[in-house]
Amino acid sequence: MKFDLHTHHFRCGHADATIEDYIQAAIEAGLDVIGISDHSPYFFSDQDRLNPGIAMAKSEFVNYIDEVLRLKAKYEGRIDVLLGVESDFFPEHAGLYRDIYAKYPFDYIIGSVHQSRGVSIFNRNRWKGMSDERKQDEKRHYYKLIGESARSGMFQVLGHIDAMKGYFPAFSDIQADDAIDEALKLIAQSNVSIEINTSGSTKDVGGWYPSDAILERALHFGVSVTFGSDAHKPSRVGEDWDRVARRLKEIGFKKWVYYKQKQPVIVPL
Template sequence: MKIDYHTHHERCGHAKGSLRDMIEAAVALGLDQIGLADHSPFFHREEDRPVPDMTMAKSEFPRYVAEMARLREEYKGRIDVRLGVESDYIPGWAEAYGRIYADYPLDYIIGSVHYVDGIHVFSRRRWQQGNTDPEETYAGYLRLLHEAVRSRQYDIMGHIDAVKGVCPHPVRVLWEETVGIIAESDAAVEINTSGLRKPCQAWFPSLKLIELLIWRNVPLTFGSDAHDPEQLAYDWEHVVTALRELGVRELAAFRRRRRTMVPLPSRMI
């Protein structure tokens, strides 16, 4: 099966194309399942849309879910459309976000840490200031990731080593603790290929970390993190081949917050 569970569209303010454009691109690429998972509104903020180039408005969320549900019906038989959201992990707010999502027929929730010390994890600003310690930034990121996993609000943990994305200095990180926390949580981890578009030019997570996750039986899924229909299923073939070489035969898929495993295709390159 060919799947992609991490896609964005124009609602967030920094992606191209509509939900329909993304689904059409998925059909053209021969995907069996397309997961729509735009950035969650900032439900913890007072304003309706405090950061217009980052997320949709709070008041837009019901329309987002309704449009996804309509398109799922319309495309039935051609492609399986799954309804999701990429939820920011905001310390102290994970449960409140979970209560909001419970009112909607979502198939899955991706939990992502996007902010460390108030600065976006993919912002080069942190490093351009010249006074940021990579070790401290990594430690701060991992603390938040551990909290996010332990909140048990998420079906998929998003781009789990995103902190390396624009970090200019290599940092030695022992991932065993993090992988152990994830393994105990029942969350799946996505292989997110958007890191290839970042300075690190690598998947999230890196191959070594993927090996640790496999060793601890953490279910894996695939997400291109496409912000443009052209980025859909990006590097899928290499991911399939690498996972098969590591002995993986299934990927995690989600329906109404329940995980099922679907077969990974045979090696593609």
């Protein structure tokens, strides 16, 4: 049973191709389940489309959902198409986002911290001239947000939980194990999964998120795992699925999950 819960499409402004292109790519890649999870709009903004190159317009959200549901019906019997979304986590706007998502039949919602203290986690410049003490504080704050996202009850999956290393590989060397452990404990207590996200291969860090060290700690704390390519082009759908499965088994995981109607479906490794 092969699945991929994390894909993006033309509506977000920085991915290629249509939703149907990703579904067809998933069939060609031998997947049984494909999750559609484009970037949520900035619902808190007065603008219809704040940051056009990052997320879809608010006015497109219903069209996105309608298209996924239409394609879900069209491909029934060939591949299981799941309705998802990758949601930013802004603690101050959590209630607004929660109320909007409650209106729609999502199979799952991925919660991702893309900004910390108002700066993109992928911004290389945030680290320039920063002392070691300040770097530790930034990393602790990032994992505090991740823990809060788990406790929010909004999400079934947490996206790329060490993606701050994407364009700053030295992030992994910053000592903050206690903050990571606290976040993992909260994730386990909240019955939320973390994804193994293979899009790190497209960034400076290479490989995938999270690191093996974090996955070993996640196993220790009883955190469940899922898979997402975070594909921004159809050719990456399901990328490294078999390699990830092998590595998880080596670490000691016995199963992973995907979500349907917000309920976990267990897949043995």
